[in-house]
Amino acid sequence: MKKIIFIVAFNIFLISLLLQSKVEALLLFVNNRDSAEVSVINPEKASIIEKIRVGKKSTYIAVSPDGEYAFAVSTAEKRLYVIDAKRFKIVKKLPLSDAPKGVGITGDSEFIYVVNEGSSASNIYVFKTGSWERMKRIKVGSLPHNVTFSTPDDLAYVTNGGSKTISIIDTKKHEVVGEIRITGNGVPHNLDITSDGKYLIVTLKGTNEVAIVDLKKKEVIKLLPVSKGHHGVAISPDDRYVYVTGVGDDVVAVIDTANWQIKGTIKVGNGPHGVRFSPDGRMAFVALTKTDEVIVIDTKAQRVVKRIKSPGVPFWIATKE
Numbered sequence: 001m002k003k004i005i006f007i008v009a010f011n012i013f014l015i016s017l018l019l020q021s022k023v024e025a026l027l028l029f030v031n032n033r034d035s036a037e038v039s040v041i042n043p044e045k046a047s048i049i050e051k052i053r054v055g056k057k058s059t060y061i062a063v064s065p066d067g068e069y070a071f072a073v074s075t076a077e078k079r080l081y082v083i084d085a086k087r088f089k090i091v092k093k094l095p096l097s098d099a100p101k102g103v104g105i106t107g108d109s110e111f112i113y114v115v116n117e118g119s120s121a122s123n124i125y126v127f128k129t130g131s132w133e134r135m136k137r138i139k140v141g142s143l144p145h146n147v148t149f150s151t152p153d154d155l156a157y158v159t160n161g162g163s164k165t166i167s168i169i170d171t172k173k174h175e176v177v178g179e180i181r182i183t184g185n186g187v188p189h190n191l192d193i194t195s196d197g198k199y200l201i202v203t204l205k206g207t208n209e210v211a212i213v214d215l216k217k218k219e220v221i222k223l224l225p226v227s228k229g230h231h232g233v234a235i236s237p238d239d240r241y242v243y244v245t246g247v248g249d250d251v252v253a254v255i256d257t258a259n260w261q262i263k264g265t266i267k268v269g270n271g272p273h274g275v276r277f278s279p280d281g282r283m284a285f286v287a288l289t290k291t292d293e294v295i296v297i298d299t300k301a302q303r304v305v306k307r308i309k310s311p312g313v314p315f316w317i318a319t320k321e
Contacts, residue, residue, distance in 0.1 A: 031058040035312025050088040054081040063318040066109040097121040102146030136174040140167040150197035159188035194239045203231035226253040237281040245272035274316035287314035
């Protein structure tokens with residue numbers, strides 16, 4: 001009898017370890033734009049572990065810093081799908097405005113910002129995590145597209161394609177506190193920020209460039225040609241490199257932040273768009289829109305080491321530990 005009890009207890013212990021490892025493994029949440037699904041991918045095993053039905057034309061996705069929730073924007077349905085990132089279940093659907101696109105979460109995981117790009121909106125909806133109440137509507141520049149956050153100084157930055165500006169938002173007051181004009185002929189689209197909040201990298205539609213913005217000076221200090229856009233962008237956790245995808249090309253451009261020069265390119269496959277780094281910076285992940293794949297890059301070797309099928313036009317990527 002004691003032997004049976006021991007075996008049962010041991011099996012329960014093994015199952016709990018397996019469940020814990022599943023929860024704690026690095027996961028990718030990938031919008032598949034044309035299949036109205038989010039793929040949850042374990043990159044270590046190179047496999048999809050869950051598919052979550054979301055709204056049509058699911059474009060952008062983000063995971064809260066605390067790892068509790070994922071947020072997928074349905075541009076066609078004008079809704080934000082709130083996903084329990086541990087149980088992989090939809091917990092809420094929040095109404096949005098005209099042509100919603102980018103989504104991001106403040107560093108304390110307390111507020112969700114959703115960018116409404118349409119000309120009849122041109123604003124940000126701010127939702128409170130947990131209560132899911134819309135706290136504020138922030139008017140920004142014309143045709144805003146995406147948002148990123150500077151945790152050190154409680155600021156958000158929003159690209160405005162129509163007015164060719166970056167809106168600066170105080171995330172404590174949820175108010176616009178400044179603006180940066182983007183020089184040149186390109187239209188600001190996607191963006192990322194260094195972890196110290198000193199530099200903003202903005203992709204530009206129409207010119208196949210990225211703008212390097214010095215946030216202390218609040219001005220563009222360099223325009224750097226990259227691949228054929230439009231583009232996704234991500235900065236490595238140590239702020240050393242910037243990866244820029246170009247959906248009209250088959251490479252990722254690698255920018256060295258020490259001199260703001262192109263270090264090289266990595267051939268990845270057709271239609272690269274969404275890009276994110278693993279938290280330790282050892283891997284980068286790229287969504288290939290034209291081959292329905294998510295690829296894994298070894299960032300030290302600067303080469304593709306895995307290819308994972310994700311049907312339905314994988315568009316954007318968020319990571320969760």
